[in-house]
Amino acid sequence: MSSLVLFVFLLCISDSExxxxxxxxxxxxxxxxxxxxxxxxKYRSNRKFWCEGRDWVLxxxxxxxxxxxxxxxxxxxxxxxxIVELNNIQDSDSGYYWCAVEIGGTGTPDDRNYLYLTVSxxxxxxxxxxxxxxxxxxSVSVQCLCSAEYQNKQKKWCRFKDWRCFILGRTxxxxxxxxxxxxxxxxxxxVEMSGLQKSDxxxxxxxxxxVGVTVHLTVTERPSTETTTLSSQExxxxxxxxxxxxxxxxIHVLGLGSVLIPHINLG
Numbered sequence: 047m048s049s050l051v052l053f054v055f056l057l058c059i060s061d062s063e064x065x066x067x068x069x070x071x072x073x074x075x076x077x078x079x080x081x082x083x084x085x086x087x088k089y090r091s092n093r094k095f096w097c098e099g100r101d102w103v104l105x106x107x108x109x110x111x112x113x114x115x116x117x118x119x120x121x122x123x124x125x126x127x128x129i130v131e132l133n134n135i136q137d138s139d140s141g142y143y144w145c146a147v148e149i150g151g152t153g154t155p156d157d158r159n160y161l162y163l164t165v166s167x168x169x170x171x172x173x174x175x176x177x178x179x180x181x182x183x184x185s186v187s188v189q190c191l192c193s194a195e196y197q198n199k200q201k202k203w204c205r206f207k208d209w210r211c212f213i214l215g216r217t218x219x220x221x222x223x224x225x226x227x228x229x230x231x232x233x234x235x236x237v238e239m240s241g242l243q244k245s246d247x248x249x250x251x252x253x254x255x256x257v258g259v260t261v262h263l264t265v266t267e268r269p270s271t272e273t274t275t276l277s278s279q280e281x282x283x284x285x286x287x288x289x290x291x292x293x294x295x296x297i298h299v300l301g302l303g304s305v306l307i308p309h310i311n312l313g
Contacts, residue, residue, distance in 0.1 A: 072169035081130040082249045083145030090123040097144040179264040185240035199255030206249040
């Protein structure tokens with residue numbers, strides 16, 4: 047097994063330090079995509095928006111925070127992140143976009159960062175499931191696909207909340223969670239995470255070269271052993287052996303009223 051090494055990369059991201067997102071995203075025609083935009087905590091109360099266009103001064107605002115439709119923007123202040131949801135994406139949606147925070151005030155420009163979205167029938171990078179879940183203490187696998195053109199590019203699995211990346215062919219640990227990125231050749235890469243913890247939940251991305259795709263991980267609580275044992279005992283006590291008849295006779299005891307006596311099983 048490889049040495050436990052943690053690599054931290056700041057590649058594949060746009061340039062702003064107070065507002066970050068991926069530079070290049072790929073998505074399949076007719077599909078959907080979630081784009082996390084991570085911002086500095088000083089922007090928690092500011093309004094966020096999504097803008098379309100190569101040039102910032104000419105970009106068209108598509109959606110503000112808490113709008114709904116084919117494009118929606120949802121803010122998560124406790125995570126210092128807002129999520130842009132794109133649905134039923136078509137070829138015409140390819141192009142430049144901006145994650146942006148409204149600053150307001152004369153002479154104070156809004157903070158923003160750009161990305162490029164490529165829509166195609168066969169994207170350079172994709173995942174079988176963009177939303178996966180696992181149980182606390184358990185494991186989860188994410189199957190990622192790369193086109194032949196990107197087969198020899200560097201492949202990484204990264205986490206948005208701290209920008210940590212895990213590279214191909216090494217086992218890494220992050221707060222006792224093991225992460226292994228496996229390349230099975232041709233176009234398939236599998237990311238395996240074991241020993242899951244609640245803190246592992248959140249947004250990740252897989253990338254080959256400079257093109258990425260986003261994935262959300264949900265970690266559910268593990269059922270307590272005490273609850274499972276009690277449930278098992280209750281089930282056993284409630285089952286009567288086939289062919290047995292349970293009799294619960296009631297007798298009257300002077301001064302005590304009606305009393306149930308222990309049941310008698312007759313085969």
